[in-house]
Amino acid sequence: MINKISSVPGCADPFDPASISLTEALDKIGQRVRPVLACERLPIRDCLGRVNNEAVKSPHDVPPLPNSAMDGYAIAVASLERDAITELDDIGTAYAGAPFDGSCGPGQCVRIMTGALIPQGTDAVIMQEQVEQGAPGKIRVDAEHRVGENIRQAGEDVQQGDTVIEAGARLSPADLGVLASLGLGQLQVKRKPVVAFFSTGDELVSVGEPLEPGKIYDSNRYSLHGMLSGMAVDIVDLGVVRDDLDSMREVLTRASTKADLIISTGGVSVGEADFIKPALEELGTTEFWKIAIKPGRPLTFGQIDASIFMGLPGNPVAVMVTFSQFVVPAIHALAGANPQPPALFRARALDKMRKKPGRYEFQRGIASMDENNEWQVARTGQQGSGILTSMSRANCFIVLPDDNTGVEPGDQVSIQFFDWSR
Ligand code: AMP
Ligand code: MG
Numbered sequence: 001m002i003n004k005i006s007s008v009p010g011c012a013d014p015f016d017p018a019s020i021s022l023t024e025a026l027d028k029i030g031q032r033v034r035p036v037l038a039c040e041r042l043p044i045r046d047c048l049g050r051v052n053n054e055a056v057k058s059p060h061d062v063p064p065l066p067n068s069a070m071d072g073y074a075i076a077v078a079s080l081e082r083d084a085i086t087e088l089d090d091i092g093t094a095y096a097g098a099p100f101d102g103s104c105g106p107g108q109c110v111r112i113m114t115g116a117l118i119p120q121g122t123d124a125v126i127m128q129e130q131v132e133q134g135a136p137g138k139i140r141v142d143a144e145h146r147v148g149e150n151i152r153q154a155g156e157d158v159q160q161g162d163t164v165i166e167a168g169a170r171l172s173p174a175d176l177g178v179l180a181s182l183g184l185g186q187l188q189v190k191r192k193p194v195v196a197f198f199s200t201g202d203e204l205v206s207v208g209e210p211l212e213p214g215k216i217y218d219s220n221r222y223s224l225h226g227m228l229s230g231m232a233v234d235i236v237d238l239g240v241v242r243d244d245l246d247s248m249r250e251v252l253t254r255a256s257t258k259a260d261l262i263i264s265t266g267g268v269s270v271g272e273a274d275f276i277k278p279a280l281e282e283l284g285t286t287e288f289w290k291i292a293i294k295p296g297r298p299l300t301f302g303q304i305d306a307s308i309f310m311g312l313p314g315n316p317v318a319v320m321v322t323f324s325q326f327v328v329p330a331i332h333a334l335a336g337a338n339p340q341p342p343a344l345f346r347a348r349a350l351d352k353m354r355k356k357p358g359r360y361e362f363q364r365g366i367a368s369m370d371e372n373n374e375w376q377v378a379r380t381g382q383q384g385s386g387i388l389t390s391m392s393r394a395n396c397f398i399v400l401p402d403d404n405t406g407v408e409p410g411d412q413v414s415i416q417f418f419d420w421s422r
Pocket of ligand 1: 199200201203204216217218219220221265266267268269313314316
């Protein structure tokens with residue numbers, strides 16, 4: 001007699017043979033996503049976080065001419081007597097922006113300020129702290145100085161023709177400074193990808209509406225909005241979509257006319273109210289993935305016309321995990337940015353963590369420095385995929401790879417700091 005119901009592998013089963021690995025999922029995303037082609041030329045201040053279109057080569061040396069790295073005296077090292085104190089005539093001053101326009105001869109020196117051009121006839125700058133005042137108009141220096149001392153050479157930062165910013169680089173504040181140092185006021189960058197998103201679920205109400213029994217507030221649209229706001233994308237919030245086929249069809253059609261990437265949350269499992277799958281099958285091409293990660297196992301990936309579609313799970317923590325692992329790289333690829341693998345750090349675990357092999361797990365952690373300046377990490381309490389405060393209290397994911405079989409306090413683990421701005 002059969003007295004047991006055999007289950008198809010569910011979310012809790014890590015050994016589901018139909019699951020694909022995190023790396024496979026990333027490969028598939030990489031193969032499918034095509035970068036936006038259009039570009040725009042913008043003032044460099046507006047280029048922060050944007051993707052550079054063509055390698056920028058320097059039109060000249062930076063600095064353009066040798067200048068002083070210190071306040072002091074420009075001298076010719078050949079003027080210094082060996083193993084003795086030399087007295088030099090102070091013949092003038094070189095200021096940053098107002099060069100000394102004479103030439104400095106043997107036995108002479110020029111008072112010089114940081115950033116001032118190195119006067120003709122000199123080859124070293126002696127810091128003013130290493131100089132004694134001699135008779136009026138004279139200084140005294142010892143012999144301990146070498147050619148090139150305290151001089152910033154022409155081209156020491158950038159040489160003419162050097163590539164200073166690669167194609168596909170995301171522009172950082174330092175890049176904007178480098179562009180300005182080259183005298184470049186504008187740059188050609190890729191256009192921003194347009195990202196549309198919506199939540200699905202009949203149980204969802206938006207903030208500001210009363211909460212009736214059986215309803216919950218929609219949090220995913222807010223965490224998604226927060227994560228997207230840190231990225232150089234144009235955001236379209238399509239609201240909450242009811243669990244029925246018509247609404248799903250309608251929102252997907254509308255989204256595909258305006259977005260490069262459409263993100264939904266919820267409705268991707270095998271529940272009776274999960275309509276993402278049938279709607280997508282009608283409108284585009286789809287792949288339904290069970291990914292061997294926790295949380296965030298079910299994920300839908302597909303395309304409607306030219307738009308990429310990513311259907312994230314409904315559970316709020318799973319949304320943030322799948323966003324960080326799959327949506328971020330997809331947005332980079334769409335934006336035409338060079339891949340940026342996540343930065344992982346080693347940290348000493350403070351807590352015991354149970355873990356089954358065969359899947360990646362992303363626990364939420366609080367990392368801090370210990371007394372030896374090494375990273376240590378504690379878990380943020382309960383780790384259920386609906387416990388969103390486990391994310392808000394955390395500053396990192398504790399990344400436990402496929403083969404990890406559990407963690408004891410004191411073990412080394414990998415951590416990935418939250419960074420929603422890349
Ligand atoms: P689903 O994948 O639609 O079955 O959703 C899985 C779980 O996540 C359910 O408990 C939902 O109520 C919850 N959930 C789905 N969408 C949201 C949302 N936008 N905000 C908060 N919880 C959600
Ligand atoms: Mg649902």
